[in-house]
Amino acid sequence: NAGVTQTPKFQVLKTGQSMTLQCAQDMNHNSMYWYRQDPGMGLRLIYYSASEGTTDKGEVPNGYNVSRLNKREFSLRLESAAPSQTSVYFCASSEASEGKQRTDTQYFGPGTRLTVL
Amino acid sequence: QKEVEQDPGPLSVPEGAIVSLNCTYSNSAFQYFMWYRQYSRKGPELLMYTYSSGNKEDGRFTAQVDKSSKYISLFIRDSQPSDSATYLCAMKSTGGFKTIFGAGTRLFVKA
Numbered sequence: 001n002a003g004v005t006q007t008p009k010f011q012v013l014k015t016g017q018s019m020t021l022q023c024a025q026d027m028n029h030n031s032m033y034w035y036r037q038d039p040g041m042g043l044r045l046i047y048y049s050a051s052e053g054t055t056d057k058g059e060v061p062n063g064y065n066v067s068r069l070n071k072r073e074f075s076l077r078l079e080s081a082a083p084s085q086t087s088v089y090f091c092a093s094s095e096a097s098e099g100k101q102r103t104d105t106q107y108f109g110p111g112t113r114l115t116v117l
Numbered sequence: 118q119k120e121v122e123q124d125p126g127p128l129s130v131p132e133g134a135i136v137s138l139n140c141t142y143s144n145s146a147f148q149y150f151m152w153y154r155q156y157s158r159k160g161p162e163l164l165m166y167t168y169s170s171g172n173k174e175d176g177r178f179t180a181q182v183d184k185s186s187k188y189i190s191l192f193i194r195d196s197q198p199s200d201s202a203t204y205l206c207a208m209k210s211t212g213g214f215k216t217i218f219g220a221g222t223r224l225f226v227k228a
Binding site: 004031033035040041042043044045048050056058059090092096104105106107108109110111 | 121125151216
């Protein structure tokens with residue numbers, strides 16, 4: 001079991017460039033999440049997906065789009081990167097589903113360190 | 118005001134010390150309280166999970182929740198250098214998918 005995997009591990013972009021962060025989980029989890037982690041701010045939810053085919057905005061969705069490609073994969077896209085999007089991005093997954101949200105242990109990937117110049 | 122407040126530290130203690138990590142929160146709807154541990158350049162991993170008020174013990178770790186004061190704590194007994202990490206508190210209400218995380222407290226345990 002690889003758990004949650006993320007690619008790439010590191011990325012440097014110029015302002016205005018686009019890129020997609022990939023995430024996959026092999027735990028058959030229903031829900032998947034994208035967070036960003038900045039110093040002093042903790043983890044902030046960007047988008048989440050409660051099931052295949054559904055996505056919802058989190059706390060800081062502006063400038064991002066997501067796709068739940070199938071149950072395993074959840075990608076995060078930056079269409080036009082800005083320096084304010086320099087951060088460490090974490091993908092997570094959990095068993096939570098509609099009607100079963102109480103137990104929500106989230107399993108995190110290793111993160112992607114993104115720098116936007 | 119943030120929904121969850123956590124002192125970022127850093128907190129430096131000698132090996133064997135008792136460590137106390139704390140968070141306060143403002144949303145009385147929170148029912149589930151978690152502590153995640155994050156080693157440097159790694160993703161967070163769940164350490165402790167508590168529902169509503171009370172204490173929960175797991176080895177050297179004890180989690181306490183005081184809902185009347187909106188205050189949660191994590192105690193680490195006989196701290197070890199391997200406990201050096203950032204500890205994030207996290208909370209969620211019944212139902213819904215959003216977990217709110219604290220900023221994390223960075224802990225150093227010196228040998």
